[in-house]
Amino acid sequence: MTDDPARDDPFVTHRSLLFTVAYEMLGSAADAEDVLQESWLRWADVDHTQVRDPRAYLVRVVTRQALNRLRTLSRSREEYVGEWLPEPLLTSPDVAEDVELAESVSIAMLTVLETLGPTERAVFVLREVFELPYGEIAAATGKSAATVRQVARRAREHVAARRPRVRVSRSEQQAVVGRFLLALRTGQLDLLMEVLAPDVVMIADGGGQVLAALVPINGADSVAELLARANQVVSGFDTTPVWLNGAPAGRIEFDGEPSAVSLEVEDGRITRIYVVRNPQKLTRLDAPSQLAR
Structure with missing residues (x-):
């Protein structure tokens, strides 16, 4: 050899x-x-x-x-x-x-x-x-x-001045992500409201390629209403817990199209939701990337 x-x-x-x-x-x-x-x-x-x-x-x-x-x-x-x-x-x-x-x-x-x-x-x-x-x-x-x-x-x-103020444990992040994905998968609006912070912000990236909010959505009521409406249109989300960028997160199928969802968590509630829907940015979700310092 x-x-x-x-x-x-x-x-x-x-x-x-x-x-x-x-x-x-x-x-x-x-x-x-x-x-x-x-x-x-x-x-x-x-x-x-x-x-x-x-x-x-x-x-x-x-x-x-x-x-x-x-x-x-x-x-x-x-x-x-x-x-x-x-x-x-x-x-x-x-x-x-x-x-x-x-x-x-x-x-x-x-x-x-x-x-x-x-x-x-x-x-x-x-x-x-x-x-x-x-x-x-x-x-x-x-x-x-x-x-x-x-x-x-x-x-x-x-x-x-701009980074997340609180670092949560892996177990807390996993628990909150799990509750969020369950709420989306089952359409339980009450569970969704429980897991969202009142001042939560949702940011979506569709890149003009797929349907996505063009500006941030502010507040638990607005975010929950948007997600509930989308859930009704497609008769439920197909959700999978995954690890994205070193943290528990979710992969969501929306009307046959994948999305990657990352969350910021504070005091057991979601303060920020990042939804990447641009298909050009979803090519690295099938095999783990090797990262190192």
């Missing part, structure tokens, strides 16, 4: 890490894969014997490519039909074991990161999630170390 040289290639060894970096910077698995392909081509042209720290070097290459992609994507996202949400990933329950990683790839956090500029987002991800030294981040972003420190501070403050 001959050895596979690709098995020892640092790019292959660190691929899950590199994908996670690109995905957290872009919020899109498809764009992250494109970035990895571009980075691989650049890595293939390098004399690997001259690279002292392949992991740091590859993270730097991926960061630069992701920054380039972010800047080109900004206009298309401004022209997006309706609300733009990150592309959900099917993950194994093991991802939740790394609490910091699971929080950083959650739909809630990725939505917050969308409010940062490209450089701020890159600095925040590399520093807060992957704990890279400021010098390495400076090399990756083309900024001075002093500038990176300032950007990191601003980004931290920005994210802290």
Whole structure:
């Protein structure tokens, strides 16, 4: 049996890490894969014997490519039909074991990161999630170390003001998700109202491809009414509990079309519902994505 040289290639060894970096910077698995392909081509042209720290070097290459992609994507996202949400990933329950990683790839956090500029987002991800030294981040972003420190501070403050306030246990999240899916599947409006916080917000992403609310729906009464009306139209939802982006979530079939649903939970009730219906963003729900720090 001959050895596979690709098995020892640092790019292959660190691929899950590199994908996670690109995905957290872009919020899109498809764009992250494109970035990895571009980075691989650049890595293939390098004399690997001259690279002292392949992991740091590859993270730097991926960061630069992701920054380039972010800047080109900004206009298309401004022209997006309706609300733009990150592309959900099917993950194994093991991802939740790394609490910091699971929080950083959650739909809630990725939505917050969308409010940062490209450089701020890159600095925040590399520093807060992957704990890279400021010098390495400076090399990756083309900024001075002093500038990176300032950007990191601003980004931290920005994210802290917008991230979910309460971190719930896995068991509480699973219980609330289960009650929510049961309410949808059985059409029990009273159970649905019990599990929704009074000020719940539902955000849907159809991308102009399928029917979805174009603006956020605010308040338990409005959200419950919309879900109950949709339930009546299709004579019930087909719901499946899944793990999305490191957290318990749901896959819902609506009139034969799949949707990915992620929830924010606080004090046993749902405070925010993210519904991704754009079919172009639902291609990663059949096999778990490999994420790593």
